[in-house]
Structure formats: structure tokens, C-alpha cells
Amino acid sequence: MFLSYRRSDSAGHAGRLYDALVDRFGEDNVFMDVDSIEPGEDFIEAIDRTIARAGALIVVIGPSWLTDRLRDVNDVVRMEIEKAFDHGIRVIPVLVDNAVMPTAGDLPVELRALASRNAVELSASRFQYDAGRVVSAVESVVDSAPVDLRSELDEPRVLAFDVGRRIEAPLDVVWALLIDFERAPEIYSMTQSLELLSDGPAGIGTRYRQTINVIGVGISSDAVVVVFDPPFSLVVIQLISGSPTTRLEYVLASAEGGATYITCKGWAFGSGWKLKAMAKASKLFDQHFARKELAELAVVAEQQAR
The missing domain is CATH 3.30.530.20 (START domain)
Known part of the structure; x- marks a missing residue:
């Protein structure tokens, strides 16, 4: 699975969620960010190739996730979500720090389908329980593949x-x-x-x-x-x-x-x-x-x- 997030917005929560996913699915099956791309690789091709093979894209959304950067076609987060929609894989929004889901009107046309996806709330006070819900959501997608x-x-x-x-x-x-x-x-x-x-x-x-x-x-x-x-x-x-x-x-x-x-x-x-x-x-x-x-x-x- 592919974990999408903004470092300036939710790096801490994304890191803890990454650990929970790795515990369940193994390090080789969780892609977190550009650090996982080998030096010299084509960045866009690497993202496209990885997402195409993913069972799910998990989008971690914090209070400052929704920015004008989403209007830029070269924005990494936008690119990751667009690629997921292009390949038809499951997109799971995860809300942290009391963030709310963006509306369709908040998003570029290419990302508006995100507003219709059911989100999982991830809170610090019940992190293990909420992270378990995310893992279960991913399991329902990945484990059901023939x-x-x-x-x-x-x-x-x-x-x-x-x-x-x-x-x-x-x-x-x-x-x-x-x-x-x-x-x-x-x-x-x-x-x-x-x-x-x-x-x-x-x-x-x-x-x-x-x-x-x-x-x-x-x-x-x-x-x-x-x-x-x-x-x-x-x-x-x-x-x-x-x-x-x-x-x-x-x-x-x-x-x-x-x-x-x-x-x-x-x-x-x-x-x-x-x-x-x-x-x-x-x-x-x-x-x-x-x-x-x-x-x-x-x-x-x-x-x-x-």
C-alpha cells in the first residue's frame, strides 16, 4: 500500500501509521514517500509504477493539508492521488489532528472524487484502536485479491x-x-x-x-x-x-x-x-x-x- 501525506502537515502521524502498517504487512509492502525511490530513478515513473501495483492509497489529511499547492499539477500529493484514481485503486482518507474532509468544491476537478470517500479519524488518545481500523480497511482490499x-x-x-x-x-x-x-x-x-x-x-x-x-x-x-x-x-x-x-x-x-x-x-x-x-x-x-x-x-x- 502507498502512504500519502504532507511532511509539513502530518509527518508524525504518518510515521506512526507507517509503523502500524509495516507491523501487519511488512516493510516491503508499504511505500511511504520519495525516500523510498532509488537515486537516479525517474520520480514520476516510480510513483506511477508503485501506485499501479498498490492495493490501496492512504491519504493522511491534517489541518494544513488543503493548500494552494493542490492547484499545481506538479504537487506531489496531488500527483499521488491522481495516479491512484487513474489506476482505479482504493483511496482511504485518514483525518488527523481534528482535520475535516475537504469538500468537492475545495479540490481540483481531478481530485473531487476524494470528497466522496469515507474517512477514518486517527486521534492521539486512541491511536492503536484507530490505526487498527485503517489496517482492517486495507486488509479488506488486499486480502480479497484472488x-x-x-x-x-x-x-x-x-x-x-x-x-x-x-x-x-x-x-x-x-x-x-x-x-x-x-x-x-x-x-x-x-x-x-x-x-x-x-x-x-x-x-x-x-x-x-x-x-x-x-x-x-x-x-x-x-x-x-x-x-x-x-x-x-x-x-x-x-x-x-x-x-x-x-x-x-x-x-x-x-x-x-x-x-x-x-x-x-x-x-x-x-x-x-x-x-x-x-x-x-x-x-x-x-x-x-x-x-x-x-x-x-x-x-x-x-x-x-x-
């Missing part, structure tokens, strides 16, 4: 495409349709069939087998949900022969006028020349499918919202 995928998710991957669309329908309507896997053949014209391979409502660990129509030929692949953060983010890993090939990250945000803006990023897995080949193939096909999928999702959502 066990057989944890090692594969560390494989090299590259961003193949990034598409987005405004949908004239409320966030909850779009989210409900996005996770209604059984209706996929009805909503998306390229989906021939979808068979659920797991029981229960949609969530982390949900598995399904999807058959896509490609130039008249049905191509099937399995998929598993690895991030499920309603109604903001959904991450699905596509599998062939049990190995990950593509990571699809859907991120939703409320837009002006009661609309929703949804993005879909596609990451290709592989190594060496295979990674480049997978990325090129994903950009050629999966990007087209994602654009068409978002357009058809918009049609159904907008009809339902009328």
Missing part, C-alpha cells in the same frame, strides 16, 4: 490505450450497468455470450467467461475482478490459459449537470518482445472494443435515466 493472481500482477505491463466518454446519466446508473455482467450480451453488440464462473453479487474475485465476436469469429477468454470500489472504479484482468493478458481499469466520476465521465485504460502484460506485441495488439483491437463498449453503455444508461 490468491492465484497476486504474483502475476507483478509482471511487466505497459499502457496500451486510454479512452473516455461523458455519459448523460447519474453515476449510480452507469455503475450499476457496468457491473451487470449478465446483461453484457444485451448491452454490448460485440459480446456474444458471458458465463459467470463464480457465485454471489459482483465484487472482488468475480470470474466470468466472455466470448467476443471478432469479424464473425467468436473468441473466448476468462476474466476476474481484482478491484471493486463502488461507484468509482472497477478493474478486470483478462486471462488466457490462466495467465493475465490485459488489465482493464474503469474509473467513474460525477460530471456537471448530473452526468458521469467514465474512462477505460488498457494495460498489456508480457515480457521482452511479447510485451510490445501484446501492447500493439491491444491498441489495435481492445481500444476499438473499449470505445464501442463505452458508446453502447452510454446509450443504455441515458435511456434508463430519462
Whole structure:
């Protein structure tokens, strides 16, 4: 997990919380700040790479956390939160020193989703209890990742495409349709069939087998949900022969006028020349499918919202 904080605002609390997280998850699994980046590494790439592999981003917010620095696109804290939203991972605000959650109006557009996240209050008088709540929140995310995928998710991957669309329908309507896997053949014209391979409502660990129509030929692949953060983010890993090939990250945000803006990023897995080949193939096909999928999702959502 990734711990985000301002040194001038909450270094002491962040340090104690870091110790609590390390006690539970181990030092190698907790990233605290730029001190963890090796000399000579590209700073932005290191943050992006670390957050992309994180199970959760913990944002420690003190009384002076909300400053004009958030308006600067190069502000480290802003960059960390934006990257977390981009990758669709869970964002957990932690309030210290009687700080209050910022409102959406206090934040840049790119960070406004933070205002809707449930926060944990961390007080000095009951630190152990409150820190335990943070640890439990992280456990619910990290420990629920499918066990057989944890090692594969560390494989090299590259961003193949990034598409987005405004949908004239409320966030909850779009989210409900996005996770209604059984209706996929009805909503998306390229989906021939979808068979659920797991029981229960949609969530982390949900598995399904999807058959896509490609130039008249049905191509099937399995998929598993690895991030499920309603109604903001959904991450699905596509599998062939049990190995990950593509990571699809859907991120939703409320837009002006009661609309929703949804993005879909596609990451290709592989190594060496295979990674480049997978990325090129994903950009050629999966990007087209994602654009068409978002357009058809918009049609159904907008009809339902009328």
C-alpha cells in the first residue's frame, strides 16, 4: 500500500501509521514517500509504477493539508492521488489532528472524487484502536485479491490505450450497468455470450467467461475482478490459459449537470518482445472494443435515466 501525506502537515502521524502498517504487512509492502525511490530513478515513473501495483492509497489529511499547492499539477500529493484514481485503486482518507474532509468544491476537478470517500479519524488518545481500523480497511482490499493472481500482477505491463466518454446519466446508473455482467450480451453488440464462473453479487474475485465476436469469429477468454470500489472504479484482468493478458481499469466520476465521465485504460502484460506485441495488439483491437463498449453503455444508461 502507498502512504500519502504532507511532511509539513502530518509527518508524525504518518510515521506512526507507517509503523502500524509495516507491523501487519511488512516493510516491503508499504511505500511511504520519495525516500523510498532509488537515486537516479525517474520520480514520476516510480510513483506511477508503485501506485499501479498498490492495493490501496492512504491519504493522511491534517489541518494544513488543503493548500494552494493542490492547484499545481506538479504537487506531489496531488500527483499521488491522481495516479491512484487513474489506476482505479482504493483511496482511504485518514483525518488527523481534528482535520475535516475537504469538500468537492475545495479540490481540483481531478481530485473531487476524494470528497466522496469515507474517512477514518486517527486521534492521539486512541491511536492503536484507530490505526487498527485503517489496517482492517486495507486488509479488506488486499486480502480479497484472488490468491492465484497476486504474483502475476507483478509482471511487466505497459499502457496500451486510454479512452473516455461523458455519459448523460447519474453515476449510480452507469455503475450499476457496468457491473451487470449478465446483461453484457444485451448491452454490448460485440459480446456474444458471458458465463459467470463464480457465485454471489459482483465484487472482488468475480470470474466470468466472455466470448467476443471478432469479424464473425467468436473468441473466448476468462476474466476476474481484482478491484471493486463502488461507484468509482472497477478493474478486470483478462486471462488466457490462466495467465493475465490485459488489465482493464474503469474509473467513474460525477460530471456537471448530473452526468458521469467514465474512462477505460488498457494495460498489456508480457515480457521482452511479447510485451510490445501484446501492447500493439491491444491498441489495435481492445481500444476499438473499449470505445464501442463505452458508446453502447452510454446509450443504455441515458435511456434508463430519462
